[in-house]
Amino acid sequence: MKSEFSFQVRWGDTDAAGIVFYPNFYKWMDDATHNYLAIIGYPSSKLFAEHQIGVPLLEANCMFKRPLLFEDQVVVESFVEELRNKVFKIKHEFKKEGQMVAEGYEVRAWTSFAGKPKAQPIPNYIRELMVSQVEILEG
Template sequence: MKSEYHFQVRWGDTDAAGIVYYPNFFKWMDEATHAFFTKIGYPSSKLFAEQQIGVPLLEANCAFKSPLVFEDHIVVQSSIEELHNKVFKIKHVFIKEGQIVAEGYGVRAWASFAGKPKAQTIPDYIREKMESQVKAMEG
């Protein structure tokens, strides 16, 4: 099971040549990460409001295979690629009309923002949901 985030490229996402400006892929990976947590039952907004928990970005990468343009319909498939004690790696695959147009990932920490931000162990009840995603990727 992979989380899917759907969107359509907006005019403001493109540059003067009419091609998506590359930082937008990182914005969409961030949005897809939050959609992933919503899908597994733990929306980021609820985690932050109730527990002061966030998932700050530590590293990001994206490889671009084909350009996107205004009004393209895109699906981002997101899945957990690595899961550690306090850190995880989430992979994002951008698909347009059945073709992979970009692939990227984000390495994120599980962090408390109650006071000074500090990485914490990912709770077991959330780890179980995330691990099911790792097993789905391996299977």
């Protein structure tokens, strides 16, 4: 399952040179992950309110290929690249006018917040929604 998250670069996203300040890519990856969960039918607010489940970040990385500027239109294509028992890796491809400008990933843990936070196995009904384009790994 692949999702798309679109936005326009705002003035406040840029530095003094008019180029997007790099931490914004990490913010947009977070936004794109929550968008992905909503598209598969499990928005973060519903997961937490109904199941006390969250997906805290364990690792993030982003490689920058071309700059983004104020008012650029951006599409982030996201998909789960690896799926483990309790953890998933979601890849994000940033595109402007169809050209890749950056790519990154996040590693997140399926976590219960009922009591002390603890990683839980990702339920099979959620896994089935994530499995296209995924390398399933043991562990």
